[in-house]
Amino acid sequence: MATSTYLEAINQALFEEMERDESVFLLGEDIGIYGGAFKVTKGLYKAFGGDRVIDTPISESAIIGSAIGAAITGLRPVAEMQFADFITVGFNQLVANAATLYYRHNIPVPMVVRAPSGGGIRGGPFHSRNPEAWFFHQPGLKIVAPATARDAKGLLKSSIRDNNPVIYFEHKYLYRRVKEELPKEEIVVPLGKANISREGDDVTVITYGAMVFECLDAAKKLFEEHDISAQVIDLRTLQPLDMELILQSVQKTSRVVIVHEASLSGGIGAEIAARISEKAFEYLDAPVKRIASLDTPTPFSPILENEFMPNAEKIYNAILEIMKF
Amino acid sequence: MSESSGNIEDPVKIELFRLVLKTRMTEDRIIALYRQGKIVGGVYTGRGVEATTVASALALEKKDYLFPIHRDLGAHLAKGQTILNILLQYLGKGNNLTKGKESGIHFSDRSLNIIGNISHLGAMIPVAVGVALSLKLQKQNSVALNFIGEGGSNIGDFHEGLNFAAVQQLPFVLIIENNQYAYSTPVEKEYRARYLSDRAKGYGIPGYHIDGTDAIKVYQTVKEAVERARSGKGPALIECKSFRMVGHSAHDDAFYVDKELRKKYEKKDPLIKLEKYLLKNNILDHDSVDRIRQEIAEKIEDATEKAIESPLPDPEWAYGAIYASNSDRMAYGD
Ligand SMILES: Cc1ncc(C[n+]2csc(CCOP(=O)(O)OP(=O)(O)O)c2C)c(N)n1
Numbered sequence: 001m002a003t004s005t006y007l008e009a010i011n012q013a014l015f016e017e018m019e020r021d022e023s024v025f026l027l028g029e030d031i032g033i034y035g036g037a038f039k040v041t042k043g044l045y046k047a048f049g050g051d052r053v054i055d056t057p058i059s060e061s062a063i064i065g066s067a068i069g070a071a072i073t074g075l076r077p078v079a080e081m082q083f084a085d086f087i088t089v090g091f092n093q094l095v096a097n098a099a100t101l102y103y104r105h106n107i108p109v110p111m112v113v114r115a116p117s118g119g120g121i122r123g124g125p126f127h128s129r130n131p132e133a134w135f136f137h138q139p140g141l142k143i144v145a146p147a148t149a150r151d152a153k154g155l156l157k158s159s160i161r162d163n164n165p166v167i168y169f170e171h172k173y174l175y176r177r178v179k180e181e182l183p184k185e186e187i188v189v190p191l192g193k194a195n196i197s198r199e200g201d202d203v204t205v206i207t208y209g210a211m212v213f214e215c216l217d218a219a220k221k222l223f224e225e226h227d228i229s230a231q232v233i234d235l236r237t238l239q240p241l242d243m244e245l246i247l248q249s250v251q252k253t254s255r256v257v258i259v260h261e262a263s264l265s266g267g268i269g270a271e272i273a274a275r276i277s278e279k280a281f282e283y284l285d286a287p288v289k290r291i292a293s294l295d296t297p298t299p300f301s302p303i304l305e306n307e308f309m310p311n312a313e314k315i316y317n318a319i320l321e322i323m324k325f
Numbered sequence: 326m327s328e329s330s331g332n333i334e335d336p337v338k339i340e341l342f343r344l345v346l347k348t349r350m351t352e353d354r355i356i357a358l359y360r361q362g363k364i365v366g367g368v369y370t371g372r373g374v375e376a377t378t379v380a381s382a383l384a385l386e387k388k389d390y391l392f393p394i395h396r397d398l399g400a401h402l403a404k405g406q407t408i409l410n411i412l413l414q415y416l417g418k419g420n421n422l423t424k425g426k427e428s429g430i431h432f433s434d435r436s437l438n439i440i441g442n443i444s445h446l447g448a449m450i451p452v453a454v455g456v457a458l459s460l461k462l463q464k465q466n467s468v469a470l471n472f473i474g475e476g477g478s479n480i481g482d483f484h485e486g487l488n489f490a491a492v493q494q495l496p497f498v499l500i501i502e503n504n505q506y507a508y509s510t511p512v513e514k515e516y517r518a519r520y521l522s523d524r525a526k527g528y529g530i531p532g533y534h535i536d537g538t539d540a541i542k543v544y545q546t547v548k549e550a551v552e553r554a555r556s557g558k559g560p561a562l563i564e565c566k567s568f569r570m571v572g573h574s575a576h577d578d579a580f581y582v583d584k585e586l587r588k589k590y591e592k593k594d595p596l597i598k599l600e601k602y603l604l605k606n607n608i609l610d611h612d613s614v615d616r617i618r619q620e621i622a623e624k625i626e627d628a629t630e631k632a633i634e635s636p637l638p639d640p641e642w643a644y645g646a647i648y649a650s651n652s653d654r655m656a657y658g659d
Contacts, residue, residue: 025462054493056489057485057488057492059488061485061486062488064451065448065455065482066451066455067455068451068452069451069469070455070456072440072656073390073456073463073658074463074655074657077455092448096443096448097443097448099647102649103426103645103646104423104441105423105441107433108656109649110649139647140648163648163649
């Protein structure tokens with residue numbers, strides 16, 4: 001056992017997969033000698049050389065597009081977006097090309113786009129986005145969003161081994177704040193399986209990414225102060241969703257709060273709420289509640305950003321409200 | 326015809342003619358089927374650009390990768406695609422290469438190293454560059470070749486793709502099919518430069534501006550660029566100037582096209598030009614031209630019959646898998 005940060009866990013996954021499979025290579029901006037804007041690829045250039053850790057021009061569409069080309073000719077590219085925000089520049093390549101190739105031509109596209117996402121780091125409107133819902137609407141993509149170091153490592157390994165285009169949202173706020181003991185043995189966490197982060201019977205709290213920790217804080221306090229036991233589900237994979245686990249939990253608790261850091265409207269929470277109302281309506285004792293960021297760009301000033309984002313206190317209040325039904 | 330056309334052997338010239346003719350005749354059949362209401366969706370033809378598209382693809386080896394776009398039926402044929410597969414695609418049949426999932430000219434073929442385009446103009450450039458990167462990394466000694474219209478050359482992907490290919494010195498060749506109109510828009514409203522091939526300077530790669538109605542010239546130029554790329558010397562940009570002799574698609578009468586320009590280019594019809602050249606230089610005689618024409622006509626007849634009789638897709642296929650599994654056949658070249 002050794003202690004690893006969330007960021008180090010990602011680095012380890014990249015290292016181990018590159019060592020295991022020589023078809024795996026990295027491309028992105030400043031990922032070589034510099035080790036990436038956040039140092040996620042630190043040491044990899046030295047270990048594997050410039051043919052497997054490729055510094056690219058600032059061309060997100062070319063990064064993602066050429067990853068597609070490499071993926072269909074025998075390689076397993078892992079592309080880095082310097083910030084998830086800039087994935088918009090390569091949007092067309094992901095949704096029009098990568099996502100549809102298998103359906104249209106039966107050609108698998110085994111590639112990963114790593115996208116450092118999320119707020120709380122005072123990044124302002126263009127360095128804080130959580131753009132998962134845009135991609136959630138495009139059939140053919142898989143979407144992953146780990147919260148723990150263990151999952152960051154294990155899910156990245158599965159993403160690299162998967163035969164489909166996977167967008168891997170790594171939360172910047174968690175990079176160095178999350179530290180865990182990781183076992184020496186290999187960690188591989190399957191895609192499409194959510195995790196119960198805290199057991200509970202009274203209310204189901206569905207979340208992912210950095211909000212997992214806010215939800216756990218809220219759940220702890222609710223238990224201590226009100227004897228309310230919340231079951232916290234960390235989705236881990238957003239596409240495909242683990243509806244089985246979600247519905248099991250809803251049937252047990254009859255109350256649901258969905259929490260995400262992405263803006264409210266058209267978010268992944270909306271789809272989950274719709275599916276719950278279609279498939280488990282008779283189990284519900286209260287309306288499904290969603291807690292999310294405001295429907296505005298991410299504001300820069302800390303005072304404004306705090307107001308903009310969900311946090312443990314807002315989640316705590318929402319759960320109390322739901323328990324009144 | 327080009328001065329140096331002597332470098333190219335007669336059988337290649339005859340093959341160019343056969344393929345340009347085959348393209349023209351196959352497209353004529355597709356248009357006839359369209360008028361009969363048998364084609365699913367629209368039809369874009371390459372009338373006027375056949376020399377460019379056929380000769381570029383013929384300059385490739387079997388192991389090289391071809392990325393054709395919407396007027397490149399001729400490139401599919403030159404890389405070895407059958408008329409039957411093409412017609413099945415246009416008729417939306419269940420036994421076509423995309424199982425009815427994709428429209429007329431959008432299809433791939435692993436066995437021929439052809440990767441089909443999507444509608445978004447320019448979107449295949451970065452993908453083709455990625456294939457070239459992959460070929461270089463895997464030391465495969467192959468080349469990726471992609472087309473783009475002069476209209477599509479104004480899309481951002483053109484710049485991102487070509488620049489990345491240049492930086493990495495990838496085995497990539499980009500052919501600009503400058504047929505002087507993008508739908509109804511003439512070149513004056515598309516770009517300011519005299520030659521689009523001058524953009525190559527900005528990327529530090531060679532650029533060529535050639536007569537795209539001259540199949541032999543195109544073949545020569547592309548062949549050189551492809552072999553240069555294969556030898557590790559990096560990408561090239563080749564602008565082939567031609568003319569779109571018909572409307573943008575089968576529904577468009579092209580009323581907006583400049584009459585003088587049309588007249589000028591009718592005299593440069595790539596098919597007639599090549600035929601005249603071959604006859605004049607005694608490479609082919611009238612009888613052999615007729616024989617070639619007859620052979621193609623029979624193939625088209627046969628393929629049309631088979632294609633029309635072919636089954637439609639099963640409605641169940643609409644639910645077809647969107648994710649690959651571990652049992653799928655993976656990469657091209659496997
Ligand atoms: C990104 C994008 N915008 C618009 C279109 C619609 N469209 C299809 S073909 C075409 C004209 C293309 O002109 P050009 O690239 O010169 O090729 P040509 O058709 O003349 O061969 C347009 C506007 C498209 N397919 N993709």
